[in-house]
Structure formats: structure tokens, C-alpha cells
Amino acid sequence: MIFRILTFPIRYTFSKVKRAVGKLDTIQLEPLFAFGNSSEVYFKARVVEGYKQSIPSEKKSASRNMLAAIRRYSGSSVPDIKVRVKLGGQEVLVVSDGEGIVEGYFNCPSTGEVEEKMSFNFVQEEDVKFQSEEVRFSVTRYKTEHPFGVISDIDDTILISKATQVGEKLWLSVSKNAYTRRPFPGISKFYKKLSNNGENPIFYVSSSDWNLNEMIKDFLNYRDIPKGPLLLQDLHVNLKNIWKSGGGSHAHKGEKIDFLFDLYPNMQFILIGDSGQHDPELYAEAIKKHPGRVKAVYIRLIREMDEERKKLLDAHTDRIAIAYVKNTEEAIEHAEYHKFLN
Structure with missing residues (x-):
């Protein structure tokens, strides 16, 4: 930055x-x-x-x-x-x-x-x-009368990116394309169930830069993952600083999440992210800023979370479904138990 x-x-x-x-x-x-x-x-x-x-x-x-x-x-x-x-x-x-x-x-x-x-x-x-x-x-x-919306991260939430490992992340970014990048197993099934055939909108908020816009859209289409608006980062990444894509400050993600809550004032949201970067902190902040609007939070454990980070979300488990999952099947089971899926 x-x-x-x-x-x-x-x-x-x-x-x-x-x-x-x-x-x-x-x-x-x-x-x-x-x-x-x-x-x-x-x-x-x-x-x-x-x-x-x-x-x-x-x-x-x-x-x-x-x-x-x-x-x-x-x-x-x-x-x-x-x-x-x-x-x-x-x-x-x-x-x-x-x-x-x-x-x-x-x-x-x-x-x-x-x-x-x-x-x-x-x-x-x-x-x-x-x-x-x-x-x-x-x-x-999108009408605000939808049962709920989904706000999802991309890197290491649906797309295997190794975002916390700069060298591996860069290699994946440049050596593969939309058809050879791999999703986490079960993502298509989970997101299709969440979207209920388009009844519930999905918004993708990511720290990836706009140079990856077409690649991400092609990836979603090829892997049969429900489409939705991409809200990426306004960071001009070129050949000199390509390694920064997906990194830097993640404050813009919080701003875009706030924007979606304001644009759809009567809609509740399910927030989906991972433990690798700042999703738990951002989602805990969204819960505090928008009381009664967050329906559930799913955090994919790509690495273990320390207790201090968990406490930020666990403080809200009395009224919000919070799940830390190691794989997509665990997320599906949790969502079915809470009747989020049709």
C-alpha cells in the first residue's frame, strides 16, 4: 500500500x-x-x-x-x-x-x-x-426481502490460495489459470445449497486486486459455484508488485461489508471466511456494528486460531451460530442443523 x-x-x-x-x-x-x-x-x-x-x-x-x-x-x-x-x-x-x-x-x-x-x-x-x-x-x-444473503471471502475460503505463504501464493497466481486453480472440496455443493437456486444472493469480498476479476469469474463458472458481485481491492498491482495481490491492509473488506449491510437494510447475512488472515476480526466487528443482522459465521481453519482471536466471535454465540470448520462437510452439517439449507 x-x-x-x-x-x-x-x-x-x-x-x-x-x-x-x-x-x-x-x-x-x-x-x-x-x-x-x-x-x-x-x-x-x-x-x-x-x-x-x-x-x-x-x-x-x-x-x-x-x-x-x-x-x-x-x-x-x-x-x-x-x-x-x-x-x-x-x-x-x-x-x-x-x-x-x-x-x-x-x-x-x-x-x-x-x-x-x-x-x-x-x-x-x-x-x-x-x-x-x-x-x-x-x-x-437484489430485494431486501430475501431470507438472507451470504458474504464470502475468496482466498483460502473457497479457492486454495496459500495466502499466508507469499511464495506459494505467488506461484499459484501466475502458474495456473481459472480452470486449473482448485476449490476446496464440497464448496459448489455448500454454496448452491446456501443460495437456494439464487433465492439468497452471494457477495464475494476479497483482498485480491481487480486484475484477477475475470479469472475469479471464470473460476466460479467452471467450478459451478454460484455467481455474485465481486468486491475486490482497489490496489494497482503490476509486474513490480504482483506479490502484494491479496495482501496489504484488509480495512477495505470491512468497508465493503458495511456497504452491503447499508444497501440491504432488512437483510440478514451469513459471513464465511478463514482463519488465515483477518476474517474473524472483521466479522466480529461487523456483528458489533450491525446488531441483529448477522445470522451465522463460518471460519475455515486453515491454521489453528489462538484463544484471543476466538474470543472475539465466541462472545456472540448466545445469539449467533458460530462454526469453526476443518472442511466443507462440517459446514454443511452445521448449516443443515440450523436449517439454513433447503
């Missing part, structure tokens, strides 16, 4: 200089999410120099996956690009920030359409070439 802050002026200036001398590559817009409730929709996208995305395959070697990772992380975010975003007859003009991020929200009641679309249109500029002038993206709205 400190590296990111210190190098921001250099990265920002470099992008501006490339643009000024006409060396900026064709740029593209990558939608990240567009979701909300019956009256509000929040969106996020990023503007980057165009690069060819690699198609995942079980047959690709580690070297080919590493080349794909290099392409993914060598792409540059592009600041100061104007984008018009439209939804339901409304329009906002946003400008990409120093990390290429475009974000905002619409106060826009649902039209009741089967498929609601948001459009992103680049504002034409002489010194910029666009891969596509317009990008359309589906909007997902």
Missing part, C-alpha cells in the same frame, strides 16, 4: 506523457459490477490499455499461464478518461481516476425489465483510440 502511494505520481505522470506524445495504446473499458436494490444501483469499471486476454484451459502449461499473467499485470490503468454511463433514462458523466477506476451510482427505481442493461460510452477525444465506443453490462438488483 505504501509503495502504491509513493509511486502514484510517477505512474500517473507516465500515463499522461504517453497520451501527450501519442504513444497511448488503444484503450478499453472493463465493467466490474453493476448491482443494487430496488431503488439504487452502484457501478464500477476500469479503463485500461488494451491487452489480449488468455482463454483458460486445463491443458495449458505453467509457462503459458505465466505469460498470460504477465499480459494481465503489465496492462496500464488509464486516468482522466471521460465516460458517460446510462441507466433507465438517466445519465452521469464520470472521469477515470489515477487507477483507471470509473465508479458511481444511480438513484433509479427498477423498471421491472427482465434484463436491465447499463451502458458505458467513451467521450471522444482526438488523442485517444478506443477499442469499442460503447460497452453494455447487465444490472443485478
Whole structure:
């Protein structure tokens, strides 16, 4: 995070200089999410120099996956690009920030359409070439009347990542792709039961950076794990600091959890994480901040927790189902006992 802050002026200036001398590559817009409730929709996208995305395959070697990772992380975010975003007859003009991020929200009641679309249109500029002038993206709205929602971590919760071991984590990140990364056994079964065929929304909150957005979506799809909005970290990770992906401060996860509780004020949530990093502390804080809103907490024990960390959650066992599980089957048994699964 400190590296990111210190190098921001250099990265920002470099992008501006490339643009000024006409060396900026064709740029593209990558939608990240567009979701909300019956009256509000929040969106996020990023503007980057165009690069060819690699198609995942079980047959690709580690070297080919590493080349794909290099392409993914060598792409540059592009600041100061104007984008018009439209939804339901409304329009906002946003400008990409120093990390290429475009974000905002619409106060826009649902039209009741089967498929609601948001459009992103680049504002034409002489010194910029666009891969596509317009990008359309589906909007997902969740009603607050859902029985409950799920907020889940990704690394070492559903995806085997070795997040606490920097060397192994980095090797997994660059040597494998969405089809060869492995989930924990039983995750698809557990999350499908929790979602009840989409009746209960699942939100994925992770410290992974946005460069991994497509990989995570492909992984969820390939492993038949229910889809849901990805809320990743706004950390510009490139070839120089790729090892930081998934690390650094995890405060943003708490902020995104608070955001979801506020966006769906009548919804209870089941929180799922692991013991490797800061999930127990973050979830204990969420319980205190949002009394009566947390239905259950599941912590996967990828390493033993000391008693001080456990006490943070155990203080709430009189009114909240707390489970420390060594495998997914234990989580399923606990959820069935408490009638969270259909």
C-alpha cells in the first residue's frame, strides 16, 4: 500500500506523457459490477490499455499461464478518461481516476425489465483510440426481502490460495489459470445449497486486486459455484508488485461489508471466511456494528486460531451460530442443523 502511494505520481505522470506524445495504446473499458436494490444501483469499471486476454484451459502449461499473467499485470490503468454511463433514462458523466477506476451510482427505481442493461460510452477525444465506443453490462438488483444473503471471502475460503505463504501464493497466481486453480472440496455443493437456486444472493469480498476479476469469474463458472458481485481491492498491482495481490491492509473488506449491510437494510447475512488472515476480526466487528443482522459465521481453519482471536466471535454465540470448520462437510452439517439449507 505504501509503495502504491509513493509511486502514484510517477505512474500517473507516465500515463499522461504517453497520451501527450501519442504513444497511448488503444484503450478499453472493463465493467466490474453493476448491482443494487430496488431503488439504487452502484457501478464500477476500469479503463485500461488494451491487452489480449488468455482463454483458460486445463491443458495449458505453467509457462503459458505465466505469460498470460504477465499480459494481465503489465496492462496500464488509464486516468482522466471521460465516460458517460446510462441507466433507465438517466445519465452521469464520470472521469477515470489515477487507477483507471470509473465508479458511481444511480438513484433509479427498477423498471421491472427482465434484463436491465447499463451502458458505458467513451467521450471522444482526438488523442485517444478506443477499442469499442460503447460497452453494455447487465444490472443485478437484489430485494431486501430475501431470507438472507451470504458474504464470502475468496482466498483460502473457497479457492486454495496459500495466502499466508507469499511464495506459494505467488506461484499459484501466475502458474495456473481459472480452470486449473482448485476449490476446496464440497464448496459448489455448500454454496448452491446456501443460495437456494439464487433465492439468497452471494457477495464475494476479497483482498485480491481487480486484475484477477475475470479469472475469479471464470473460476466460479467452471467450478459451478454460484455467481455474485465481486468486491475486490482497489490496489494497482503490476509486474513490480504482483506479490502484494491479496495482501496489504484488509480495512477495505470491512468497508465493503458495511456497504452491503447499508444497501440491504432488512437483510440478514451469513459471513464465511478463514482463519488465515483477518476474517474473524472483521466479522466480529461487523456483528458489533450491525446488531441483529448477522445470522451465522463460518471460519475455515486453515491454521489453528489462538484463544484471543476466538474470543472475539465466541462472545456472540448466545445469539449467533458460530462454526469453526476443518472442511466443507462440517459446514454443511452445521448449516443443515440450523436449517439454513433447503
